[in-house]
Amino acid sequence: MPTAIPYARLSNFYFWYYGLQGIFHPFWPIFLSSRHFTAGEIGQLLAIQMATRILSPNLWGWVADHTGRRTTTVRVGAALGVAFFSGIFVADGFWATALVMAGYSFFWNAVMPQFEALTLDHLHRQPQRYSIIRVWGSVGFIVTVMGGGYWLDGAVEDFRFLGLGFLTMIWLASLWVPAAPRQPARPRGGDLWRVLSQGRVAAFLLVSCLLQVAHGIYYGFYSLQLEAAGYAPATIGLFWALSVVAEVVLFMAMRGLLTRWNLRQILLVSLGMTVLRWLLIGHFSGWLAVLLLAQCLHALSFGACHAVSVEYLRRFFPRGLLGQGQALYSAASFGAGGALGALLGGLLWREAGALAFDVAALATLAALLVAFFYLKEDGAAEP
Secondary structure, three states: OOOOOOHHHHHHHHHHHHHHHHHHHHHHHHHHHHOOOOHHHHHHHHHHHHHHHHHHHHHHHHHHHHHOOHHHHHHHHHHHHHHHHHHHHOOOOHHHHHHHHHHHHHHHOOHHHHHHHHHHHHHOOOHHHHHHHHHHHHHHHHHHHHHHHHHHOOOHHHHHHHHHHHHHHHHHHHHHOOOOOOOOOOOOHHHHHHHHOOHHHHHHHHHHHHHHHHHHHHHHHHHHHHHHOOOOHHHHHHHHHHHHHHHHHHHHHHHHHHHHOOHHHHHHHHHHHHHHHHHHHHHOOOOHHHHHHHHHOHHHHHHHHHHHHHHHHHHHOOHHHHHHHHHHHHHHHHHHHHHHHHHHHHHHOOOOHHHHHHHHHHHHHHHHHHHHHHOOOOOOOOO
Protein backbone atom coordinates (compact mmCIF):
# COMPACT_ATOMS: atom_id res chain seq x y z
CA MET A 1 0.00 0.00 0.00
CA PRO A 2 1.58 3.31 -1.05
CA THR A 3 2.62 5.70 1.72
CA ALA A 4 1.07 9.17 1.70
CA ILE A 5 3.39 11.96 0.61
CA PRO A 6 4.23 14.27 3.58
CA TYR A 7 3.29 17.32 1.53
CA ALA A 8 3.06 19.82 4.42
CA ARG A 9 6.36 18.74 6.00
CA LEU A 10 8.30 18.89 2.75
CA SER A 11 6.73 22.22 1.80
CA ASN A 12 7.49 23.67 5.24
CA PHE A 13 11.19 22.94 4.83
CA TYR A 14 11.28 24.60 1.39
CA PHE A 15 9.48 27.64 2.85
CA TRP A 16 12.16 28.27 5.49
CA TYR A 17 15.11 27.33 3.30
CA TYR A 18 14.21 29.68 0.49
CA GLY A 19 12.91 32.22 2.98
CA LEU A 20 16.51 32.43 4.14
CA GLN A 21 17.55 32.95 0.52
CA GLY A 22 15.13 35.88 0.48
CA ILE A 23 17.24 37.43 3.24
CA PHE A 24 20.66 36.41 1.94
CA HIS A 25 20.55 37.10 -1.80
CA PRO A 26 19.33 40.71 -1.68
CA PHE A 27 20.87 41.83 1.61
CA TRP A 28 24.20 39.99 2.12
CA PRO A 29 25.93 42.36 -0.34
CA ILE A 30 24.30 45.42 1.25
CA PHE A 31 25.27 44.20 4.74
CA LEU A 32 28.86 43.63 3.63
CA SER A 33 28.94 47.03 1.93
CA SER A 34 27.74 48.62 5.17
CA ARG A 35 30.81 47.10 6.82
CA HIS A 36 32.98 48.97 4.30
CA PHE A 37 34.11 46.01 2.21
CA THR A 38 35.01 46.91 -1.38
CA ALA A 39 33.24 45.41 -4.40
CA GLY A 40 36.23 43.13 -4.95
CA GLU A 41 36.15 41.93 -1.34
CA ILE A 42 32.39 41.37 -1.49
CA GLY A 43 32.90 39.28 -4.62
CA GLN A 44 35.58 37.22 -2.87
CA LEU A 45 33.43 36.65 0.22
CA LEU A 46 30.45 35.56 -1.85
CA ALA A 47 32.73 33.34 -3.94
CA ILE A 48 33.96 31.61 -0.77
CA GLN A 49 30.36 30.94 0.22
CA MET A 50 29.54 29.49 -3.20
CA ALA A 51 32.81 27.59 -3.60
CA THR A 52 32.00 25.40 -0.59
CA ARG A 53 29.31 23.88 -2.79
CA ILE A 54 32.02 22.23 -4.87
CA LEU A 55 33.20 19.91 -2.07
CA SER A 56 30.46 19.96 0.56
CA PRO A 57 27.47 18.53 -1.39
CA ASN A 58 29.62 15.77 -2.91
CA LEU A 59 31.01 14.71 0.45
CA TRP A 60 27.59 14.69 2.10
CA GLY A 61 25.99 13.13 -0.95
CA TRP A 62 28.43 10.23 -0.78
CA VAL A 63 27.69 9.78 2.93
CA ALA A 64 23.91 9.90 2.38
CA ASP A 65 23.90 7.45 -0.52
CA HIS A 66 26.23 4.95 1.17
CA THR A 67 24.60 5.01 4.60
CA GLY A 68 21.01 5.43 3.45
CA ARG A 69 20.58 8.08 6.19
CA ARG A 70 19.66 11.02 3.99
CA THR A 71 17.32 12.60 6.54
CA THR A 72 20.00 12.51 9.24
CA THR A 73 22.45 14.13 6.82
CA VAL A 74 20.04 17.01 6.29
CA ARG A 75 19.46 17.49 10.02
CA VAL A 76 23.15 17.46 10.94
CA GLY A 77 24.05 19.88 8.15
CA ALA A 78 21.29 22.28 9.20
CA ALA A 79 22.35 22.20 12.87
CA LEU A 80 26.01 22.85 12.10
CA GLY A 81 25.03 25.68 9.77
CA VAL A 82 23.29 27.39 12.71
CA ALA A 83 26.32 26.91 14.94
CA PHE A 84 28.83 28.37 12.49
CA PHE A 85 26.67 31.31 11.37
CA SER A 86 26.45 32.54 14.95
CA GLY A 87 30.06 33.64 14.54
CA ILE A 88 28.85 36.60 12.46
CA PHE A 89 28.04 38.40 15.72
CA VAL A 90 31.72 38.55 16.68
CA ALA A 91 33.45 38.50 13.27
CA ASP A 92 35.44 41.65 12.56
CA GLY A 93 37.33 42.25 9.33
CA PHE A 94 37.71 40.37 6.06
CA TRP A 95 39.33 37.13 7.25
CA ALA A 96 37.05 36.64 10.25
CA THR A 97 34.00 37.21 8.05
CA ALA A 98 35.45 34.85 5.43
CA LEU A 99 35.90 32.15 8.09
CA VAL A 100 32.28 32.49 9.23
CA MET A 101 30.96 32.35 5.65
CA ALA A 102 33.12 29.34 4.79
CA GLY A 103 32.16 27.49 7.96
CA TYR A 104 28.40 27.90 7.90
CA SER A 105 28.07 27.50 4.13
CA PHE A 106 30.12 24.27 4.11
CA PHE A 107 27.32 22.62 6.10
CA TRP A 108 24.33 24.63 4.89
CA ASN A 109 25.18 24.02 1.23
CA ALA A 110 25.10 20.28 1.87
CA VAL A 111 21.47 20.42 2.96
CA MET A 112 19.45 21.23 -0.15
CA PRO A 113 20.89 18.67 -2.63
CA GLN A 114 20.09 15.91 -0.13
CA PHE A 115 16.67 17.35 0.63
CA GLU A 116 15.88 17.49 -3.10
CA ALA A 117 16.80 13.81 -3.35
CA LEU A 118 14.72 13.08 -0.22
CA THR A 119 11.74 14.87 -1.80
CA LEU A 120 12.07 12.81 -4.98
CA ASP A 121 12.29 9.65 -2.84
CA HIS A 122 8.98 10.57 -1.21
CA LEU A 123 7.37 11.42 -4.57
CA HIS A 124 8.66 8.20 -6.14
CA ARG A 125 6.24 7.57 -9.02
CA GLN A 126 4.75 11.07 -8.90
CA PRO A 127 7.68 13.38 -9.82
CA GLN A 128 5.27 15.76 -11.56
CA ARG A 129 4.13 16.87 -8.08
CA TYR A 130 7.57 18.33 -7.33
CA SER A 131 6.64 21.83 -8.49
CA ILE A 132 3.62 22.16 -6.18
CA ILE A 133 5.89 21.32 -3.21
CA ARG A 134 8.83 23.46 -4.33
CA VAL A 135 6.54 26.45 -4.91
CA TRP A 136 6.37 26.96 -1.14
CA GLY A 137 10.05 27.81 -1.23
CA SER A 138 9.19 30.62 -3.60
CA VAL A 139 6.43 31.77 -1.25
CA GLY A 140 8.94 31.87 1.60
CA PHE A 141 11.32 33.90 -0.51
CA ILE A 142 8.61 36.44 -1.38
CA VAL A 143 7.53 36.86 2.24
CA THR A 144 11.05 37.44 3.52
CA VAL A 145 12.40 39.55 0.69
CA MET A 146 9.50 41.98 1.08
CA GLY A 147 9.44 41.96 4.87
CA GLY A 148 13.22 42.02 5.08
CA GLY A 149 13.44 45.02 2.80
CA TYR A 150 11.26 47.09 5.11
CA TRP A 151 12.86 45.71 8.28
CA LEU A 152 16.43 46.34 7.14
CA ASP A 153 15.76 49.79 5.69
CA GLY A 154 17.94 51.82 8.04
CA ALA A 155 18.76 48.79 10.23
CA VAL A 156 21.09 46.67 8.10
CA GLU A 157 22.87 45.22 11.17
CA ASP A 158 19.66 43.32 11.99
CA PHE A 159 20.55 41.09 9.03
CA ARG A 160 22.51 38.92 11.48
CA PHE A 161 19.46 38.22 13.67
CA LEU A 162 17.25 37.41 10.70
CA GLY A 163 19.86 35.06 9.23
CA LEU A 164 20.33 33.17 12.49
CA GLY A 165 16.57 32.96 13.04
CA PHE A 166 15.90 31.44 9.63
CA LEU A 167 18.78 28.98 9.89
CA THR A 168 17.32 27.82 13.19
CA MET A 169 13.88 27.34 11.60
CA ILE A 170 15.46 25.29 8.78
CA TRP A 171 16.96 22.96 11.39
CA LEU A 172 13.65 22.66 13.25
CA ALA A 173 11.81 21.99 9.98
CA SER A 174 14.28 19.20 9.17
CA LEU A 175 13.34 17.44 12.42
CA TRP A 176 9.70 17.30 11.25
CA VAL A 177 10.44 15.63 7.89
CA PRO A 178 10.28 11.81 7.95
CA ALA A 179 12.72 9.53 6.20
CA ALA A 180 11.57 8.13 2.87
CA PRO A 181 10.03 4.62 3.19
CA ARG A 182 12.54 2.66 1.15
CA GLN A 183 15.71 0.63 1.54
CA PRO A 184 18.79 2.39 0.22
CA ALA A 185 20.48 1.06 -2.87
CA ARG A 186 24.20 0.97 -2.29
CA PRO A 187 25.84 2.07 -5.54
CA ARG A 188 29.23 0.96 -6.80
CA GLY A 189 31.77 3.65 -7.69
CA GLY A 190 31.90 2.50 -11.29
CA ASP A 191 28.16 3.09 -11.69
CA LEU A 192 28.58 6.82 -11.08
CA TRP A 193 31.43 7.12 -13.56
CA ARG A 194 29.40 5.33 -16.21
CA VAL A 195 26.64 7.91 -15.83
CA LEU A 196 29.08 10.83 -15.89
CA SER A 197 30.85 9.50 -18.99
CA GLN A 198 27.70 10.06 -21.05
CA GLY A 199 28.02 13.12 -23.28
CA ARG A 200 24.53 14.37 -22.50
CA VAL A 201 25.25 14.34 -18.75
CA ALA A 202 28.52 16.24 -19.21
CA ALA A 203 26.71 18.77 -21.42
CA PHE A 204 23.97 19.20 -18.82
CA LEU A 205 26.50 19.91 -16.06
CA LEU A 206 28.36 22.41 -18.28
CA VAL A 207 25.11 24.21 -19.12
CA SER A 208 24.26 24.35 -15.41
CA CYS A 209 27.70 25.76 -14.58
CA LEU A 210 27.55 28.50 -17.22
CA LEU A 211 24.04 29.51 -16.20
CA GLN A 212 25.15 29.90 -12.59
CA VAL A 213 28.17 31.98 -13.59
CA ALA A 214 25.57 34.47 -14.76
CA HIS A 215 23.46 34.07 -11.64
CA GLY A 216 26.54 34.50 -9.45
CA ILE A 217 26.91 37.99 -10.91
CA TYR A 218 23.20 38.64 -10.45
CA TYR A 219 22.98 37.42 -6.85
CA GLY A 220 26.10 39.32 -5.84
CA PHE A 221 25.55 42.64 -7.55
CA TYR A 222 21.92 43.16 -8.55
CA SER A 223 21.05 44.80 -5.22
CA LEU A 224 24.15 46.99 -5.35
CA GLN A 225 23.31 47.95 -8.93
CA LEU A 226 19.85 49.11 -7.83
CA GLU A 227 21.22 50.82 -4.73
CA ALA A 228 23.66 52.75 -6.93
CA ALA A 229 20.69 53.75 -9.13
CA GLY A 230 19.01 55.31 -6.09
CA TYR A 231 16.58 52.61 -4.97
CA ALA A 232 15.99 52.10 -1.21
CA PRO A 233 16.31 48.62 0.41
CA ALA A 234 12.51 48.31 0.68
CA THR A 235 12.13 48.95 -3.06
CA ILE A 236 14.97 46.57 -3.87
CA GLY A 237 13.14 43.93 -1.85
CA LEU A 238 10.04 44.49 -3.97
CA PHE A 239 12.03 43.93 -7.17
CA TRP A 240 13.34 40.64 -5.79
CA ALA A 241 9.83 39.69 -4.67
CA LEU A 242 8.41 40.33 -8.14
CA SER A 243 10.95 37.94 -9.65
CA VAL A 244 9.84 35.16 -7.34
CA VAL A 245 6.12 35.87 -7.85
CA ALA A 246 6.82 35.19 -11.52
CA GLU A 247 8.67 32.04 -10.48
CA VAL A 248 5.63 30.87 -8.47
CA VAL A 249 3.37 31.31 -11.49
CA LEU A 250 5.82 29.26 -13.54
CA PHE A 251 5.98 26.44 -10.98
CA MET A 252 2.19 26.26 -10.90
CA ALA A 253 2.10 25.99 -14.70
CA MET A 254 5.09 23.65 -15.04
CA ARG A 255 3.11 20.43 -15.04
CA GLY A 256 1.08 21.65 -18.01
CA LEU A 257 4.19 22.84 -19.84
CA LEU A 258 5.82 19.44 -19.47
CA THR A 259 2.84 17.81 -21.18
CA ARG A 260 3.15 20.11 -24.21
CA TRP A 261 6.89 20.70 -24.55
CA ASN A 262 9.87 18.46 -23.92
CA LEU A 263 12.65 19.34 -21.49
CA ARG A 264 15.09 20.49 -24.16
CA GLN A 265 12.59 22.89 -25.73
CA ILE A 266 11.75 24.48 -22.37
CA LEU A 267 15.45 24.82 -21.53
CA LEU A 268 16.40 26.45 -24.84
CA VAL A 269 13.61 29.03 -24.68
CA SER A 270 14.41 29.79 -21.05
CA LEU A 271 18.11 30.31 -21.75
CA GLY A 272 17.34 32.62 -24.66
CA MET A 273 15.08 34.79 -22.50
CA THR A 274 17.73 34.77 -19.77
CA VAL A 275 20.27 36.35 -22.13
CA LEU A 276 17.76 39.14 -22.76
CA ARG A 277 17.17 39.54 -19.02
CA TRP A 278 20.82 40.24 -18.19
CA LEU A 279 21.12 42.78 -21.00
CA LEU A 280 18.04 44.63 -19.77
CA ILE A 281 19.34 44.76 -16.19
CA GLY A 282 22.81 45.87 -17.23
CA HIS A 283 21.79 48.67 -19.58
CA PHE A 284 18.38 49.87 -18.39
CA SER A 285 18.52 49.83 -14.57
CA GLY A 286 17.15 53.37 -14.51
CA TRP A 287 14.02 52.40 -16.46
CA LEU A 288 11.33 51.11 -14.11
CA ALA A 289 9.22 49.36 -16.75
CA VAL A 290 12.25 47.55 -18.16
CA LEU A 291 13.37 46.41 -14.70
CA LEU A 292 9.89 45.05 -14.03
CA LEU A 293 9.99 43.06 -17.27
CA ALA A 294 13.47 41.77 -16.50
CA GLN A 295 12.39 40.54 -13.09
CA CYS A 296 9.38 38.76 -14.57
CA LEU A 297 11.82 36.83 -16.77
CA HIS A 298 13.13 35.21 -13.57
CA ALA A 299 10.28 32.74 -14.11
CA LEU A 300 12.33 31.33 -16.98
CA SER A 301 15.93 32.08 -15.96
CA PHE A 302 15.54 30.32 -12.62
CA GLY A 303 12.08 28.73 -12.29
CA ALA A 304 11.90 26.83 -15.57
CA CYS A 305 15.62 26.05 -15.68
CA HIS A 306 15.57 24.66 -12.14
CA ALA A 307 12.46 22.52 -12.65
CA VAL A 308 13.91 21.14 -15.89
CA SER A 309 17.25 20.44 -14.19
CA VAL A 310 15.62 18.47 -11.37
CA GLU A 311 13.81 16.33 -13.92
CA TYR A 312 16.99 15.82 -15.98
CA LEU A 313 18.74 14.61 -12.82
CA ARG A 314 15.92 12.19 -12.06
CA ARG A 315 16.18 10.75 -15.57
CA PHE A 316 19.97 10.65 -15.80
CA PHE A 317 20.84 9.18 -12.37
CA PRO A 318 19.54 5.86 -10.97
CA ARG A 319 17.80 6.16 -7.61
CA GLY A 320 20.80 4.78 -5.73
CA LEU A 321 22.97 7.55 -7.19
CA LEU A 322 20.46 10.37 -7.01
CA GLY A 323 22.00 11.98 -3.92
CA GLN A 324 25.42 12.09 -5.54
CA GLY A 325 23.87 13.31 -8.79
CA GLN A 326 22.18 16.18 -6.94
CA ALA A 327 25.48 16.96 -5.22
CA LEU A 328 27.45 17.01 -8.48
CA TYR A 329 24.85 19.28 -10.04
CA SER A 330 25.05 21.63 -7.05
CA ALA A 331 28.86 21.59 -7.14
CA ALA A 332 29.11 22.30 -10.86
CA SER A 333 26.40 24.96 -10.95
CA PHE A 334 25.87 26.81 -7.66
CA GLY A 335 29.40 25.94 -6.51
CA ALA A 336 31.93 26.36 -9.32
CA GLY A 337 29.67 28.46 -11.54
CA GLY A 338 28.34 30.68 -8.78
CA ALA A 339 31.80 31.27 -7.28
CA LEU A 340 33.28 32.21 -10.66
CA GLY A 341 30.36 34.56 -11.29
CA ALA A 342 30.79 36.26 -7.90
CA LEU A 343 34.51 36.77 -8.56
CA LEU A 344 33.88 38.17 -12.03
CA GLY A 345 31.16 40.43 -10.69
CA GLY A 346 33.50 41.77 -8.04
CA LEU A 347 36.15 42.57 -10.64
CA LEU A 348 33.78 44.16 -13.16
CA TRP A 349 30.87 45.77 -11.34
CA ARG A 350 32.63 48.69 -9.64
CA GLU A 351 34.27 49.64 -12.95
CA ALA A 352 31.15 49.21 -15.05
CA GLY A 353 27.96 47.57 -13.80
CA ALA A 354 26.70 47.08 -17.34
CA LEU A 355 29.85 45.16 -18.28
CA ALA A 356 29.30 42.68 -15.44
CA PHE A 357 25.83 41.88 -16.73
CA ASP A 358 27.13 41.71 -20.32
CA VAL A 359 29.45 38.94 -19.13
CA ALA A 360 26.43 37.25 -17.53
CA ALA A 361 24.65 37.42 -20.89
CA LEU A 362 27.67 35.93 -22.68
CA ALA A 363 27.90 33.06 -20.19
CA THR A 364 24.20 32.29 -20.68
CA LEU A 365 24.57 32.46 -24.46
CA ALA A 366 27.39 29.91 -24.20
CA ALA A 367 25.07 27.69 -22.13
CA LEU A 368 22.39 28.02 -24.81
CA LEU A 369 24.82 26.93 -27.55
CA VAL A 370 26.03 23.92 -25.54
CA ALA A 371 22.44 22.86 -24.86
CA PHE A 372 21.46 23.31 -28.51
CA PHE A 373 24.32 21.26 -29.95
CA TYR A 374 25.02 18.67 -27.27
CA LEU A 375 21.92 18.18 -25.10
CA LYS A 376 19.74 16.56 -27.72
CA GLU A 377 18.00 13.91 -25.63
CA ASP A 378 15.57 14.20 -22.72
CA GLY A 379 17.04 11.28 -20.84
CA ALA A 380 15.92 7.73 -20.31
CA ALA A 381 13.15 6.65 -17.98
CA GLU A 382 14.09 6.09 -14.35
CA PRO A 383 15.85 2.73 -13.86
